[in-house]
Amino acid sequence: MTVNKPVALGIPSVKEEAPVLRPRRKTRQIRVRDVCVGGDAPVSVQSMTTTKTHDIGATLQQIAELTAAGCDIVRVACPTDKDADALKIIAQQSTIPVVADIHFQPRYVFAAIDAGMGVRVNPGNIKKFDDRIPEIAAAANANGTAMRIGINAGSLDPRLLKKYGKATPEALVESAVNEARLFEDAGFYDFAISVKHHDPVTMVRAYELLSEAGDWPLHLGVTEAGPQFQGTVKSAVAFGALLSQGIGDTIRVSLSAPPIEEVKVGEEILRSLNLRPRKLEIVSCPSCGRAQVNVYELANNVAEGLKDINFPLRVAVMGCVVNGPGEAREADLGVASGNGKGKIFVRGEVVDNVPEAEIVETLIARARIVAQELGLAEDPDSSVEVIV
Incomplete structure (x- = not known):
């Protein structure tokens, strides 16, 4: 695979050249x-x-x-x-x-x-x-x-x-x-x-x-x-x-x-393909027998709650603790669910552990806080620099 620079996995809101x-x-x-x-x-x-x-x-x-x-x-x-x-x-x-x-x-x-x-x-x-x-x-x-x-x-x-x-x-x-x-x-x-x-x-x-x-x-x-x-x-x-x-x-x-x-x-x-600036990205697992939450409903509700966001945030919605924490750490924010609760991650750090019923509203609120901290809310075009 030919790229212009080493691939930097992780958070899309960090301003760096996106690999093509x-x-x-x-x-x-x-x-x-x-x-x-x-x-x-x-x-x-x-x-x-x-x-x-x-x-x-x-x-x-x-x-x-x-x-x-x-x-x-x-x-x-x-x-x-x-x-x-x-x-x-x-x-x-x-x-x-x-x-x-x-x-x-x-x-x-x-x-x-x-x-x-x-x-x-x-x-x-x-x-x-x-x-x-x-x-x-x-x-x-x-x-x-x-x-x-x-x-x-x-x-x-x-x-x-x-x-x-x-x-x-x-x-x-x-x-x-x-x-x-x-x-x-x-x-x-x-x-x-x-x-x-x-x-x-x-x-x-x-x-x-x-x-x-x-x-x-x-x-x-x-x-x-x-x-x-x-x-x-x-x-x-x-x-x-x-x-x-x-x-x-x-x-x-x-x-x-x-x-x-x-x-x-x-x-x-x-x-x-990193040929156009990314906007909101919901990363969610496909669900399986390990899931301890309705991933489909949770991901759709989060997407609906953030549909007006027009800046590059990656939000991970994961249904169990197998890949959940790792995927959530690679996102701007995310949740790893299990045992009726959701661990909320912000830029790789656990910041909250909330009941399942509060996951959606907590993620939405945290997303807006993260956007403001990154200066993205005031700059809708802010994104990774795209190599074309």
Whole structure:
């Protein structure tokens, strides 16, 4: 395992460099309005609205909800003229960058550019796309537009399907590189690339090959990942495999679920890899026959009581004395339960021994005291320094 410095286990509120598995791969940096993608920019989280884009009020409302959840860049569909007409107002009123998702009709690419949006193009299904690249590149350069070349297994160029037999990693990458070279030959460089597939193994291999082929910023995604549980697992496995190698500059978790759930999962994947500042972390045991307390209920009640905390505290909720004291000592604070009581630890020291009925309220009160002592309550962004 490659890290930038020795791994320091323990308390997340201590300000030190958080270890990463591998430094980020160096890529070209582009700017999607005020969000940088690639280079030394943090890995950003994207999602996509589920509203009809021409319903401007509903679309802006969903964008506001996604923004509040931590979304950095949002995509909107543009399948009709009514949707294209709404793009400018949405771009002007959204507080985060908006990308128009364009399929089939090349005229919508120009509508999105004129509206001041970023643009995702699908070369596999836009009519005579390659013939329009010089014109698209000129318009994008003139307007400072960032684009994403979005290669998708479900709409791969028929010529490549014939050559490879199916949407293999090599087929996805060949399509992406061909389109990238056409844009670069036309003098346009402000683009990211994605090579999405529904199978995480195929997707991971495609991105590994693509990362070796050029310095383009890469947008990670498992397409058609499925319902929330299945899609979360697929995305976590695929993104973890790539981000742990330093591959990936922006991510979108695709779920058959409300888009705000995509953002939550994406943020948690990045936090788990120390690629985004950690917030509250509840460490709880899975419970077993040794547990002398209802760990599920206890952990959920503690999480609910601390849900408004937006700073990096690790709270351990342990059900017995086997691993409980050790885990609690590795946290900012925690409890090891047994015999109807809970030993409360704060930064490794036992500070209280309370009846089981008082564990939740005691932990919540102690968490707020610890936060104030560390100066975190007044500084919501205070966190470990993240290596990206």
